Amino acid sequence: MLPLILAELDQSALLALALPLGVALAAIGSAMGLGRAVSTALESMGRQPEAAGAIQTAMIIGCAFIEALTIYALLTVFVLMGKMG
Amino acid sequence: MNLFWPRFLIIGFIVIVIGVLLMGDPGAPAHHGGGQIKHPEGAAAVKHGGAIEHGGAAKHEEGHDAVHREPLLELPEFLPNLLTIPSFKNHGIPVWDWIHVYMWENVFFSIVVAGLLICLVKWMQPSEDVTDVPNRKQTVLELIVEKLNGMVEGVIGPEGKKYTPFVGSLFMYIWCMNMIGLVPGMKAATSYIGITLGLAVATFLYVQYVGLRENGIEGYLHHLAGSPQDGVGWAMSPLMFVLHVLGELIKPVSLALRLFGNVMGEDALIGVFAVLGIVLLSTLTGGPTTLESMMGLKAMTTADMASLQWFGIPLQLPIMMLALLTGTIQALVFALLATIYIFLMLPHDHHDDEHGHEAHH
Numbered sequence: 446m447l448p449l450i451l452a453e454l455d456q457s458a459l460l461a462l463a464l465p466l467g468v469a470l471a472a473i474g475s476a477m478g479l480g481r482a483v484s485t486a487l488e489s490m491g492r493q494p495e496a497a498g499a500i501q502t503a504m505i506i507g508c509a510f511i512e513a514l515t516i517y518a519l520l521t522v523f524v525l526m527g528k529m530g
Numbered sequence: 531m532n533l534f535w536p537r538f539l540i541i542g543f544i545v546i547v548i549g550v551l552l553m554g555d556p557g558a559p560a561h562h563g564g565g566q567i568k569h570p571e572g573a574a575a576v577k578h579g580g581a582i583e584h585g586g587a588a589k590h591e592e593g594h595d596a597v598h599r600e601p602l603l604e605l606p607e608f609l610p611n612l613l614t615i616p617s618f619k620n621h622g623i624p625v626w627d628w629i630h631v632y633m634w635e636n637v638f639f640s641i642v643v644a645g646l647l648i649c650l651v652k653w654m655q656p657s658e659d660v661t662d663v664p665n666r667k668q669t670v671l672e673l674i675v676e677k678l679n680g681m682v683e684g685v686i687g688p689e690g691k692k693y694t695p696f697v698g699s700l701f702m703y704i705w706c707m708n709m710i711g712l713v714p715g716m717k718a719a720t721s722y723i724g725i726t727l728g729l730a731v732a733t734f735l736y737v738q739y740v741g742l743r744e745n746g747i748e749g750y751l752h753h754l755a756g757s758p759q760d761g762v763g764w765a766m767s768p769l770m771f772v773l774h775v776l777g778e779l780i781k782p783v784s785l786a787l788r789l790f791g792n793v794m795g796e797d798a799l800i801g802v803f804a805v806l807g808i809v810l811l812s813t814l815t816g817g818p819t820t821l822e823s824m825m826g827l828k829a830m831t832t833a834d835m836a837s838l839q840w841f842g843i844p845l846q847l848p849i850m851m852l853a854l855l856t857g858t859i860q861a862l863v864f865a866l867l868a869t870i871y872i873f874l875m876l877p878h879d880h881h882d883d884e885h886g887h888e889a890h891h
Contacts, residue, residue: 509863513784516791523794 457529464522464529471518478511538696538739542732546637546724607801609846611717613638636722643707643719674702678865685869686876693872696736701865704729708793708857712850718857721797726790730782733868738778741875749877754778785867792860796853800846808842 454462486504490497610618613635620626629635654667664672678698682690704720711718719725742750756763756770 505859506863506866509788509859513788513791513863516795517787519795520787520791523798 460525460529464525468515468518468522471515475511475515479508482507482511538732538736539699541735542728542730545731546728607805608717608721608797609714609801609804611635611639612715613717633722633724635717636719636725639710639717640707640719640725642716643710644703646710647702647706674698681866682869685866686873689876690869690873693740693869697865697869697872700729700733700868701861704789704864705858705861708861709854711793711797711857712853718793718797720789721794723786723790726786726793727782729789729864730786733785733871734778734782737868737871737875740872744876753875753877781867781871785864789860789864792856796849796856799849800853803846803849804842804844806842807845810845811842 483504486500486507490500493500614630617626617630617635651671654671656665656668675694675698678701679691679694682694682697686693707720707725708718710716711721720729741753745753752758754771754774755767756774758764758767758770
């Protein structure tokens with residue numbers, strides 16, 4: 446069954462199947478990481494409200510780093526998008 | 531020039547220009563919302579083999595390029611700006627085609643932003659050397675410099691003051707380039723990989739120069755070998771050397787890709803939402819999504835669609851607000867990472883850490 450399906454798919458069909466799947470997986474990973482980071486930041490802001498400014502700045506910077514990995518996956522999509530025909 | 535560090539930015543800029551010239555054809559020309567709206571007619575007509583605008587345009591482009599290369603990077607659609615509008619109106623004149631296909635509009639806008647920044651700072655600088663009470667413009671300048679200095683010294687410590695010029699101008703330049711992309715008629719130059727690669731190369735060269743200057747050539751190689759102290763360290767030093775060199779080389783690549791991906795992603799989103807706004811409004815003005823054209827009762831060419839409607843619901847405004855946020859954050863992340871790389875290059879012995887911590891409080 447699977448070889449029959451694979452024989453029918455050409456390059457653009459395979460790319461159209463794989464590229465959104467790749468971005469979705471990257472989005473899942475970054476969502477989990479960002480959720481952990483923001484929840485720890487909020488918790489520590491609740492424990493020590495006077496340090497909230499510094500914690501917020503550090504949280505934003507950490508979120509930018511985590512987001513960058515999802516952007517790399519999106520860049521792969523943009524590079525391969527032209528080959529989809 | 532009694533300053534040494536600006537030559538790194540100049541070197542980065544030269545790297546951009548050489549890279550652009552070497553890359554040749556960097557990608558298919560970006561289309562613009564309002565001129566090329568995808569519609570179901572196109573697919574149906576192609577299947578029937580009819581000559582439509584889409585097929586005609588493709589043939590025209592292939593005939594135009596003397597050497598047709600595979601596009602390296604198929605860039606998504608952006609909004610039109612001051613240089614692409616004339617280059618589309620003058621399609622066929624080699625100069626205007628050359629500007630757009632080879633992406634020279636990004637270099638143009640990066641120079642425009644640099645010129646604007648220099649003129650702005652010159653205008654805000656006080657004319658006398660020392661005044662007792664600074665006027666308002668000088669206070670704004672001092673506020674900006676104090677904030678940037680605080681960020682750099684927060685990472686490096688009190689001796690970070692001599693790295694504030696480079697990092698501060700990096701932050702201001704990237705931030706202004708990101709923000710100016712939201713002005714209608716302008717384009718964020720950082721949405722092109724050449725500009726961000728040039729900035730990353732400039733940062734890389736400056737960090738290596740700082741490492742060489744602070745440590746000396748022996749200390750620099752010692753640091754790259756993982757700072758071996760004892761026998762185990764020296765035994766592992768070839769492996770650590772390879773890892774450190776690879777790490778140093780990958781750092782500018784990640785810097786460039788992070789900034790490029792974020793800014794280009796936002797610009798692509800703005801373009802997509804602008805086109806969506808136009809298509810949605812076309813249900814009212816007789817464009818491609820009216821019932822007649824979608825059911826195939828009325829054939830529409832691209833020229834028909836372009837002449838009917840050039841405005842739409844501005845759905846890209848919320849995305850532009852998001853672009854304000856990500857532009858600022860990415861500029862901050864770039865500058866902060868540059869500071870951290872400089873800090874990692876400085877000599878940091880174990881007993882120096884206490885001095886650094888004391889200086890924070």
